[in-house]
Amino acid sequence: MKGMTLIVKTITDFVVGFIVVFGAYIVLYGHLTPGGGFAGGVIIACAFILLMLAHGKDVAYSKLSEKAAHVLDSAGALAFLLIGWFGVTAGFFFMNTFGRGEAFRLLSSGMILPLNIAIAFKVGSSLFLVFSALAVFRRRSFRAMIEDELA
Amino acid sequence: MENITPQLYALLVFMIVGSIVAIETRNLLSAVISVAAVGFALSVAFLFLGAPDIAITQLVVEVLVLIILIRGTILLDNTAVESHRDTLAVVTSLIFFGLLLGFGAMIFGGRGFPEFGEPLMRVSRVYVHTGLPATYCANIVSSVILDFRAYDTMGEATVLFTSILGALALLRKDGKRKEEEVVAA
Incomplete structure (x- = not known):
């Protein structure tokens, strides 16, 4: 049986959805309450890492494959840059040209909400990638690597 | 306080x-x-x-x-960890401990620490006073890191992106070159 015991798996199945929802809340309300793209992205990454620890890599990769994580990582970085360049159309780089809206509402403060979402995608998928790189990829000793390079 | x-x-x-x-x-x-x-x-x-x-x-x-x-x-x-520590490390840590004591004596013996949050600098005063009217963002931290200093945040995101890229390149299963060799053989 892959992964941990049945108890851990059951609790993980029960909890993972709530963790993702909480992370999404932290991201989407980052301009109103404490939190933001970085913290929310790490919380969402923790949900997938919990899946990988409890169920093994196959279940975690079926929810978020390595390829998809790569794409989301790069897409988040590109979206951040594109939102920055959007400001150039009105003035300068990272000018806040989106509609400001009304303060203390969800749709307010212009580009801060989209930037938070872009950072969340970037940070979450890249931290998931780092964990999968450390946990799943076969570890090779440096000596074997050097011998391969010399051979 | x-x-x-x-x-x-x-x-x-x-x-x-x-x-x-x-x-x-x-x-x-x-x-x-x-x-x-x-x-x-x-x-x-x-x-x-x-x-x-x-x-x-x-x-x-x-x-x-x-x-x-x-x-x-x-x-x-x-x-x-079995390796015993060498004399250089001991000497260096002793020197830095002495420096710490010296700076502590300078600070506590002389002027003393400034009050917590006392010298509110000019730049941060502008952020605190114009954060809400300029960005309509209720969270002052978000308005600073994503509006006033979005350029800094982009640099931080670039650092994260590059470090992930390097870590994946170092930790991946086998080099691409080996797969090609396997296919050719």
Whole structure:
């Protein structure tokens, strides 16, 4: 049986959805309450890492494959840059040209909400990638690597 | 500020003791746990200082780093560090300890520390006063890092992106070159 015991798996199945929802809340309300793209992205990454620890890599990769994580990582970085360049159309780089809206509402403060979402995608998928790189990829000793390079 | 200072001092002493344990212990797993305890105490200290944003980020990152470090530590066969420390390291740490004592004497003997948050600088005063009317963003931290200083945040995102790229390139299963060789053979 892959992964941990049945108890851990059951609790993980029960909890993972709530963790993702909480992370999404932290991201989407980052301009109103404490939190933001970085913290929310790490919380969402923790949900997938919990899946990988409890169920093994196959279940975690079926929810978020390595390829998809790569794409989301790069897409988040590109979206951040594109939102920055959007400001150039009105003035300068990272000018806040989106509609400001009304303060203390969800749709307010212009580009801060989209930037938070872009950072969340970037940070979450890249931290998931780092964990999968450390946990799943076969570890090779440096000596074997050097011998391969010399051979 | 005065009523929370004893708690802050207690947290600081706890963090210093935890760091010393993390440095001095011979077992890598114990060192990782000690570093994690220091990090959690730091997040509580941020909460006491009225910075919930930083506290949330510190807590979440601490949990993730703890998982990754324990995972990386228990994969090693041998978690004990046997190498004895050399004289150069001892001499260097003694020199830096003396420097620490010297600077402490300079600060406490002379002017003393400035009051907490006392010299509110010109730039931060502008942020605090114009944050809400300029960005309509209720969270002042978000308005600073994503509006006033979005360029800095882009640099930070680039650093993260590049480091992930390097880590994946170093840790991937086998080089692409080997796969091509296998296919050719």
